[in-house]
Amino acid sequence: MKKFLVALAFAAAAPVAMTASAPAALAQDKAEGEFKIPTPPEGKGQVIFYRTGGISGAALGCAVFDAGAEDKLSSLGAGKYFVLVSDPGPRSFTVKSLEAKDAMTLEIEEGETQFVRCKIKAGFMSGRADIAPSNESEFRSKYKTAKLVDADDMSAEVKAMNYPQ
Amino acid sequence: MLLLQAAAPEITQSGENPAVDAIPAEAAPDAAPHTATEVLLPKATPVVIAVDKEVGSKISVAGEMFPIRLAQPVELDGVSLLPAGITGEGQVVHAKKAGMAGSAGELILAARYLDYHGRRIELRSFKFIEEGDEILSRGKNNVDLASATNAAIGPLGFFISGGNTTIAPGTLASAKTKNDETFAVPAETAAAPEEVK
Numbered sequence: 478m479k480k481f482l483v484a485l486a487f488a489a490a491a492p493v494a495m496t497a498s499a500p501a502a503l504a505q506d507k508a509e510g511e512f513k514i515p516t517p518p519e520g521k522g523q524v525i526f527y528r529t530g531g532i533s534g535a536a537l538g539c540a541v542f543d544a545g546a547e548d549k550l551s552s553l554g555a556g557k558y559f560v561l562v563s564d565p566g567p568r569s570f571t572v573k574s575l576e577a578k579d580a581m582t583l584e585i586e587e588g589e590t591q592f593v594r595c596k597i598k599a600g601f602m603s604g605r606a607d608i609a610p611s612n613e614s615e616f617r618s619k620y621k622t623a624k625l626v627d628a629d630d631m632s633a634e635v636k637a638m639n640y641p642q
Numbered sequence: 643m644l645l646l647q648a649a650a651p652e653i654t655q656s657g658e659n660p661a662v663d664a665i666p667a668e669a670a671p672d673a674a675p676h677t678a679t680e681v682l683l684p685k686a687t688p689v690v691i692a693v694d695k696e697v698g699s700k701i702s703v704a705g706e707m708f709p710i711r712l713a714q715p716v717e718l719d720g721v722s723l724l725p726a727g728i729t730g731e732g733q734v735v736h737a738k739k740a741g742m743a744g745s746a747g748e749l750i751l752a753a754r755y756l757d758y759h760g761r762r763i764e765l766r767s768f769k770f771i772e773e774g775d776e777i778l779s780r781g782k783n784n785v786d787l788a789s790a791t792n793a794a795i796g797p798l799g800f801f802i803s804g805g806n807t808t809i810a811p812g813t814l815a816s817a818k819t820k821n822d823e824t825f826a827v828p829a830e831t832a833a834a835p836e837e838v839k
Contacts, residue, residue: 583735587767588686612772
């Protein structure tokens with residue numbers, strides 16, 4: 478009987494507890510949705526690399542390199558982003574996957590923020606990473622909950638830009 | 643000479659034709675050495691330009707130059723400094739044709755300069771003036787369709803192509819001046835807006 482009363486008490490309290498926690502969750506979502514784009518430092522430009530979530534290629538990373546470099550800048554997991562601050566001028570990037578690589582050149586502009594989206598597209602044996610130019614409107618509409626790439630998945634330079642001490 | 647500083651300049655751009663074109667910077671001092679005023683157009687002043695040639699992810703190559711035109715006059719405190727219609731060049735920074743597996747064609751452009759009576763007004767920060775969800779720097783992306791096809795009927799989705807992007811002549815874009823630029827204008831022209839106040 479005692480167990481029955483305890484179970485009844487939990488059952489009665491559960492809806493109240495769930496209702497009470499709902500506003501907090503919504504507030505958190507709202508706060509995350511209001512992603513504030515940082516201003517690039519004086520004399521610099523910046524690029525926000527991002528990858529939306531989704532089932533397609535979710536297990537694969539999208540490793541971003543400076544063209545010709547052996548060490549990656551960072552690797553985008555599903556739903557993640559990172560910011561790259563750069564001197565103005567043309568700068569080329571590649572993304573690599575098992576089957577192929579994709580490349581893109583940007584004109585980094587002083588004081589400007591540019592957006593690059595990575596997607597994992599279909600391949601014969603596995604997914605292929607693909608980077609393409611994007612814009613702030615698409616970033617905000619398709620990327621509701623911005624999550625920064627983990628610090629240990631960034632080069633030291635990019636880590637310093639995204640996780641300032 | 644009075645140098646009008648750009649502490650709080652009112653920079654306006656209108657679609658109307660300017661009533662008075664700016665006096666050529668190099669000609670003004672000779673014509674009226676004692677009545678000309680230097681006006682500073684600060685760097686990062688926004689300008690509206692039009693792409694004057696068809697460029698696209700399929701038809702253009704990186705490095706290619708293309709003609710641009712100033713679509714709206716640049717005015718500072720009511721004084722027209724750069725008239726609409728002056729021409730210059732932009733450059734294709736990146737062009738990639740649409741590919742297999744739904745990947746879209748890509749096109750990234752840069753504004754380089756406007757030519758004003760032989761003087762180069764350098765530009766930067768090219769950006770298409772886009773409406774709605776349109777992304778002119780990218781064609782139609784069919785990656786999701788290709789992935790869904792792969793999941794449903796096997797690797798045929800790999801052969802679904804994305805769309806290319808083509809920029810028609812006359813497409814508007816914004817850019818900014820790269821450097822501070824000074825223009826010599828008749829003193830009475832520069833002073834006119836203040837007299838109205």
